[in-house]
Amino acid sequence: MDLGLTPDLRDFREAARTWLEENVPREPRPLLGPGVRDFDLAWQRRQFDGGWAGISWPVEYGGRGLTLLQQMVWFEEMAWAGAPYIGVCFVGINHAGPTLIARANEELKAFHLPRILRGETVWCQGFSEPGAGSDLASLSLRGEVDGDHLVVNGQKIWTSFAQFADYQELLVRTGRGEKAHQGITWIVNDMRLPGVTVRPVTTMTGEPELAEVFYDDVRIPLANVVGGLGDGWSVAMSTLSFERGTGFMKDQVELARFVDELVEVARDRTDRRGRRLVDDAALAARLATCRAECAALRAMTLAEIGRNARRSQPGPESSMMRLFGAELTQRVRRLAVELLGDDSLAAGAERRWTEEWLYSYANTIAAGAKDIQRNIIGERVLGMPKGR
Numbered sequence: 001m002d003l004g005l006t007p008d009l010r011d012f013r014e015a016a017r018t019w020l021e022e023n024v025p026r027e028p029r030p031l032l033g034p035g036v037r038d039f040d041l042a043w044q045r046r047q048f049d050g051g052w053a054g055i056s057w058p059v060e061y062g063g064r065g066l067t068l069l070q071q072m073v074w075f076e077e078m079a080w081a082g083a084p085y086i087g088v089c090f091v092g093i094n095h096a097g098p099t100l101i102a103r104a105n106e107e108l109k110a111f112h113l114p115r116i117l118r119g120e121t122v123w124c125q126g127f128s129e130p131g132a133g134s135d136l137a138s139l140s141l142r143g144e145v146d147g148d149h150l151v152v153n154g155q156k157i158w159t160s161f162a163q164f165a166d167y168q169e170l171l172v173r174t175g176r177g178e179k180a181h182q183g184i185t186w187i188v189n190d191m192r193l194p195g196v197t198v199r200p201v202t203t204m205t206g207e208p209e210l211a212e213v214f215y216d217d218v219r220i221p222l223a224n225v226v227g228g229l230g231d232g233w234s235v236a237m238s239t240l241s242f243e244r245g246t247g248f249m250k251d252q253v254e255l256a257r258f259v260d261e262l263v264e265v266a267r268d269r270t271d272r273r274g275r276r277l278v279d280d281a282a283l284a285a286r287l288a289t290c291r292a293e294c295a296a297l298r299a300m301t302l303a304e305i306g307r308n309a310r311r312s313q314p315g316p317e318s319s320m321m322r323l324f325g326a327e328l329t330q331r332v333r334r335l336a337v338e339l340l341g342d343d344s345l346a347a348g349a350e351r352r353w354t355e356e357w358l359y360s361y362a363n364t365i366a367a368g369a370k371d372i373q374r375n376i377i378g379e380r381v382l383g384m385p386k387g388r
């Protein structure tokens with residue numbers, strides 16, 4: 001692909017930078033309580049009203065119909081402007097919405113997509129179960145067809161933002177086949193339906209971002225099925241390809257920016273003998289390696305953008321980005337805590353760097369654990385035989 005900065009792309013970057021300078025919220029994002037939902041939806045609405053929501057979504061579904069390269073530029077500018085974390089809008093914007101665009105019927109698209117872009121609804125993902133996390137094909141949440149409804153019973157877990165969500169992309173077992181992944185259905189669940197119970201789960205950072213969700217004879221209209229009964233595995237792979245691919249582009253840009261910040265901290269801070277931290281050869285080498293790896297991750301992303309320009313959704317190569325980016329994030333966040341030393345234990349130290357390091361442990365679990373990502377890369381990208 002041509003990576004030259006065309007005049008149109010330069011104009012787009014300048015327009016994005018100007019708008020963000022004038023519109024990025026000055027108040028900090030709340031960490032707990034209902035204010036989280038209100039803040040995130042208000043920020044999404046502000047982007048929509050300004051014409052900056054759904055950069056690469058098709059125009060007919062409320063987006064701008066621009067390229068993934070322009071989407072990347074937008075994420076870069078958001079990162080440099082210090083724009084807020086997408087928060088409770090992540091699932092709707094980054095993979096529920098794209099999955100509906102790729103696989104849903106027009107009625108579901110017409111109802112849900114404008115509401116997602118306008119910041120009117122929150123989505124969560126009902127995939128993992130106590131006995132089916134990375135091994136998604138072994139899920140057991142049961143759905144029985146009863147007239148024009150699916151009656152659902154069982155449990156999901158590790159559901160981000162479920163306590164704030166209006167809708168859920170839900171995987172349900174509606175049948176059995178010769179292979180474990182057969183007989184699974186992808187359906188849109190209204191979280192306000194009778195029989196849905198949400199119990200928040202507190203993470204080791206002290207925030208109840210995750211949740212358990214229980215289903216007791218929940219009646220979901222069959223009209224909400226995406227892709228047809230029993231075709232949920234195929235639809236779920238579309239969902240996960242978006243999550244593992246373009247869904248974390250802004251995080252990648254912010255990580256590179258954070259490494260630059262660490263370099264400045266190492267220049268300013270001294271050790272107990274009064275030497276600048278950056279003058280320690282071993283530490284300087286680690287910082288340089290992190291910076292180089294961030295550049296490599298960006299190159300991988302640009303290559304994926306080039307491939308995705310020729311197809312309707314990300315391919316298995318997105319797992320390479322997800323795995324490398326997740327493990328790199330953990331290394332960078334650990335290095336940040338080591339730079340601070342004992343000071344990292346102080347409340348509010350360097351903008352919650354300790355909490356961000358603890359949270360980074362989720363990166364190699366969310367969207368498929370690191371071992372699952374390696375299997376995908378080995379089997380679907382490198383063509384290696386399946387492990388036994």
